[in-house]
Amino acid sequence: MLNFRASILIASFLGLGAISFFVITSCQKEKASIFAGQESSETPALTPSCEDFCSECGDDPCSPRTVLEAVTTPDDAANSQVNMILYHYAQAVREAAKNATYLQYMMGAMTVSNEGVSVSLLTLAQNNSSFASFINGKLRQSMSDNYIYPRGVETGVDALIATTSWEANAYLKPHLQYAGTYFDPVIYYKTKPVSGAESYPVTVLISQEVNDCDDAAGWKGDTPALVGETEGRSGNRVVLIVGVGADGNVNNPGAATLAGTAQDRTTTVRMKSIKIKGLDFRYENSGKSEIKGVYIRYSSNPIESNEQVYYHKICKNDIKNQNVVTNSNLMVIDGSWDLNSHYFGFYEYDWSAQFWTVPHPCTNESLKGQRKYPWEWYNVDFCGAANTYFPSLSGGDATRDNTRCTFVISGE
Numbered sequence: 155m156l157n158f159r160a161s162i163l164i165a166s167f168l169g170l171g172a173i174s175f176f177v178i179t180s181c182q183k184e185k186a187s188i189f190a191g192q193e194s195s196e197t198p199a200l201t202p203s204c205e206d207f208c209s210e211c212g213d214d215p216c217s218p219r220t221v222l223e224a225v226t227t228p229d230d231a232a233n234s235q236v237n238m239i240l241y242h243y244a245q246a247v248r249e250a251a252k253n254a255t256y257l258q259y260m261m262g263a264m265t266v267s268n269e270g271v272s273v274s275l276l277t278l279a280q281n282n283s284s285f286a287s288f289i290n291g292k293l294r295q296s297m298s299d300n301y302i303y304p305r306g307v308e309t310g311v312d313a314l315i316a317t318t319s320w321e322a323n324a325y326l327k328p329h330l331q332y333a334g335t336y337f338d339p340v341i342y343y344k345t346k347p348v349s350g351a352e353s354y355p356v357t358v359l360i361s362q363e364v365n366d367c368d369d370a371a372g373w374k375g376d377t378p379a380l381v382g383e384t385e386g387r388s389g390n391r392v393v394l395i396v397g398v399g400a401d402g403n404v405n406n407p408g409a410a411t412l413a414g415t416a417q418d419r420t421t422t423v424r425m426k427s428i429k430i431k432g433l434d435f436r437y438e439n440s441g442k443s444e445i446k447g448v449y450i451r452y453s454s455n456p457i458e459s460n461e462q463v464y465y466h467k468i469c470k471n472d473i474k475n476q477n478v479v480t481n482s483n484l485m486v487i488d489g490s491w492d493l494n495s496h497y498f499g500f501y502e503y504d505w506s507a508q509f510w511t512v513p514h515p516c517t518n519e520s521l522k523g524q525r526k527y528p529w530e531w532y533n534v535d536f537c538g539a540a541n542t543y544f545p546s547l548s549g550g551d552a553t554r555d556n557t558r559c560t561f562v563i564s565g566e
């Protein structure tokens with residue numbers, strides 16, 4: 155018979171074991187068990203594309219074991235609903251991509267003047283009855299196989315799935331909305347595939363960055379995978395991304411409406427610091443945010459433009475604690491401020507998202523920026539006369555403050 159101390163030790167051990175088991179299994183968000191037909195809890199975690207996927211921002215996110223787990227966003231139920239709909243569409247696109255005729259049909263629609271554009275799956279279905287029937291059937295199959303939105307949320311869905319004449323494509327469209335804005339399910343690629351890329355299994359990704367590597371989750375053929383930006387932008391295989399958007403991503407440039415009026419002042423401008431005002435303006439589900447800047451220098455017309463990532467990692471704790479995050483990235487060198495005007499803009503950057511156009515307030519130009527939802531910008535200002543911002547020959551700091559953030563750029 156065990157003595158009292160031994161009984162206590164065994165009970166403590168079992169208790170700690172139960173706690174450890176709870177922590178480990180809760181890391182999986184208890185999702186795998188409710189997704190019919192998905193991998194079991196013993197399935198190995200998906201492999202991230204980089205080594206620091208959960209380190210630099212003090213987070214320790216659990217490595218997802220399934221694509222569904224990866225694209226579920228517990229802190230944002232509305233976005234999670236969007237991703238569940240995109241998951242259904244990704245299943246349909248994956249199956250369509252295995253058919254050479256359907257793959258050619260999708261790729262042709264996504265390529266305009268040798269450039270990639272997004273195309274609505276609704277539009278593709280409207281223009282090809284065979285494709286429409288195929289996509290509709292695969293959407294119904296996905297909704298039957300996976301107990302995720304709209305099942306368990308919208309009434310009568312199970313009965314609809316069982317109805318052979320039910321148009322799942324038409325049903326999902328009005329449910330694909332976020333913050334009162336309705337979107338189309340779209341597909342697009344980042345780099346035009348090279349000749350021979352179609353000989354590999356097609357990669358299909360869902361537009362949702364899922365970790366600090368900025369990986370998107372999806373499938374290489376039938377194999378679940380996490381794919382980073384380098385691989386996602388490679389043209390060595392066909393990489394299709396399913397996201398929210400609209401047809402075309404059309405950019406309509408026009409003549410500038412303002413000419414430069416400043417005298418020669420500073421010649422070099424650097425990004426200096428940013429403070430994002432609260433978690434409402436943190437547009438990432440991973441531990442960090444990533445901000446890209448766009449720049450146009452123009453006289454009567456744009457004569458130079460570029461964009462680059464200015465901040466790779468702004469940790470959510472920096473935003474929560476209202477910390478100022480510093481940097482010193484070169485933005486532009488211009489020795490003729492008296493002849494040129496300038497525009498700077500900053501937005502949340504998501505490599506796997508489609509392009510949204512942003513009209514800027516100084517000219518009739520429209521800029522393209524990649525972000526999941528069109529309103530995920532921080533600042534579209536800093537345009538006009540340079541001496542408004544840099545009133546001395548030595549340059550100095552220029553601060554722009556709005557409801558979302560405080561940016562500081564520095565002239566030298």
